[in-house]
Amino acid sequence: MTGSISKSQVMAGLQCPKRLWREVKQSASQPMTLAQQHLLAQGQEVGRYARRQFPNGVLIGASTSEAIPATQRAIASGSTCLFEAAFEFEGVFVRCDILRHTSAGWELVEVKSSSKPKDEHIWDVAIQTYVLRGLGLSVATVKLMHLNTQTCCFPDLTDLFAIADVTTDVEALLPEIPLKLAQFNQYLSESAEPSLTIGKHCDAPNPCPFKTDCWQSVPELSIFTIPRLDWKKKQSLVADNILAIADLPANYPLTPLQRAYVDGVLTQQPTIDQDAIASSLAELDYPIHFFDFETHNPAIPRFAPLKPYAPFPFQYSCHILHADGSLEHRDYLHGDRSDPRPSLIAALLSDITAGSVVAYHKSFEASILRRLAQDFPDQAASLESISDRLWDLEDIFKYHYKHPGFRGSTSIKYVLPVLVPHLSYQDLAVQRGDQAQAVWDTMLSCSDEGSKAQRMQELRDYCRLDTLAMVEIYRVLQTLSVHSR
Ligand code: SF4
Known part of the structure; x- marks a missing residue:
């Protein structure tokens, strides 16, 4: 060697x-x-x-x-x-x-x-x-x-x-x-690096630190955004130097879902089922709560009766939209090393009493509420009632609204810039859930009050934007559904 x-x-x-x-x-x-x-x-x-x-x-x-x-x-x-x-x-x-x-x-x-x-x-x-x-x-x-x-x-x-x-x-x-x-x-x-094509190995078993460089020629609307396209096909397209959807052969075999996405990209036309969106939105009852948890799942559990990697919430944000159009914001952020759950539950049950609860990818919020109900049986009925009223905003983008700008994703991080371009995570210190976990842990160790307050504000700004983004997306959808009538 x-x-x-x-x-x-x-x-x-x-x-x-x-x-x-x-x-x-x-x-x-x-x-x-x-x-x-x-x-x-x-x-x-x-x-x-x-x-x-x-x-x-x-x-x-x-x-x-x-x-x-x-x-x-x-x-x-x-x-x-x-x-x-x-x-x-x-x-x-x-x-x-x-x-x-x-x-x-x-x-x-x-x-x-x-x-x-x-x-x-x-x-x-x-x-x-x-x-x-x-x-x-x-x-x-x-x-x-x-x-x-x-x-x-x-x-x-x-x-x-x-x-x-x-x-x-x-x-x-x-x-x-x-x-x-x-x-x-x-x-x-060798003095020259081995020449290797990009592929599945760039993320497995671990994300490669050179991906930004090796993937720089991959266009935004690439074959990698085609929903559920298997890696064998992607690898063979890469070998043929076909990276852009625009370069796919016209008769390339795709499932109906993939074909619809590719056609949308090629024509730059969104596919919107306004009637389906209108009937989905009609399921919501005021006051509508736009809700999001931030959680931590440490390898070494910290509170009873959690197992390694079991998530617990330390923060939530909730925007409440009333029937008269007024909007208010409530949130909770735990600021010390004690168990956040009892005081978070108390705040939650005071903030959400009646009406629908809108989440983005609701299975996550449902799983956290279920876990809280198990671990705090005295509050189980109220927590389960919130869980029963969860409504998933992501479903609209899974089933009724496709846009080439979403790049094949239904994540709010892709939907938001297309539907509500003036709202962005880009200027925030915290931009993702894993960063929020890290910042929360860092904040718990802060010895000076100024740094601690700054970290708490960063977390509040991030979680608040998550639920404000849902409100604004909802408003865009509401406009569409009004036009469908
Ligand atoms: S991104 Fe990493 S894994 Fe992928 S080709 Fe480049 S060096 Fe290899």
């Missing part, structure tokens, strides 16, 4: 050789977003919890350059359980989450924040096993430690982890590794 590469770079190479080449040759890394930092911090927290299950473990905390000698010293001094032990073999540098000596030999345990083992995790531990065995360590068993989302409930975190023995799967992959490493070595010895 030309110089040393890390395990994560090997994993990048398994995803795409071009990604490996760029990660190794273009060492300047992209700054992490707040959401990425939040994810990283969560992974580190899971790692700390995992280590508690091995009380005699020794942490090799040294920097990358010092970690290998520190590991050698720890093993030589008789340590039988190591955290973050470091090794290098054939130019591949790895750090092992947990390595402990058993009567059968070394046991390698990799900690993952996921709820189940995934294919790429097997490759991950296979590479580590290859390196360790190459150095003469007798690795007898290989295990994946992942979060137990089945039976573990806060506050009892004794069974927070489930452990899967993947030794057999790893043994099956080991013979492939020398060839893979030789291929990577070949790619890295």
Whole structure:
């Protein structure tokens, strides 16, 4: 291997050789977003919890350059359980989450924040096993430690982890590794990057950081926006250099739904069923509540009786449209580390008493309300009543209103700029749900009141826009439905 590469770079190479080449040759890394930092911090927290299950473990905390000698010293001094032990073999540098000596030999345990083992995790531990065995360590068993989302409930975190023995799967992959490493070595010895087309691999198993660059020639109205077009067809179109819908052959086989979308793009004509929209809107009763939850789903649960990754709401926004046309806004945002749910429920039941509740993709709000009703049985009847009155604005765009500008999506992030161009998320500090989670967690840790107030305002602005967007979209639809009469 030309110089040393890390395990994560090997994993990048398994995803795409071009990604490996760029990660190794273009060492300047992209700054992490707040959401990425939040994810990283969560992974580190899971790692700390995992280590508690091995009380005699020794942490090799040294920097990358010092970690290998520190590991050698720890093993030589008789340590039988190591955290973050470091090794290098054939130019591949790895750090092992947990390595402990058993009567059968070394046991390698990799900690993952996921709820189940995934294919790429097997490759991950296979590479580590290859390196360790190459150095003469007798690795007898290989295990994946992942979060137990089945039976573990806060506050009892004794069974927070489930452990899967993947030794057999790893043994099956080991013979492939020398060839893979030789291929990577070949790619890295070239001064030009490997030429590879874009495809499904750009997002799987992980989103590639070079996508903006590699996908820059993909037009806005591309074949990737065609609803439910399978990847085999997309890949074959890419191979023929057909990226724009405008370049699709006229007789290209498509389902009726796909054909309708493609025709809409080609003619730039929306398809609007005004009568169906009018009859859907007629189902709504005043006062109409335009409602949205923001939730958090931490890997390590924080409140009873939640499991790992179970979502809980910490914020909502509600615009209330009255029969006389007046509009008012209510919201709730929890500002400290206590359980947000009791006070959020109290506010919610005071803000929504009668009338319809409009959500965008209502199954999400329904699932949160159902969960709150289960966990707070005293309030179950009122919460279920709100759930029963949910009405899904997204359904209009699934069934009755198609526009080429939606780019094949029914998401409010695509619908809003077409129907209500003056409203935009672009100027907001928080623009997506995962960012809202990260900002909320950051806000909880703020030590100065000014920063905390700023974060809270950012969250309020984001959630408020989510429900104001629904009001404005509703008004556009109402105008259409009036014209249909
Ligand atoms: S965006 Fe796709 S093609 Fe480009 S480096 Fe990443 S995975 Fe490879």
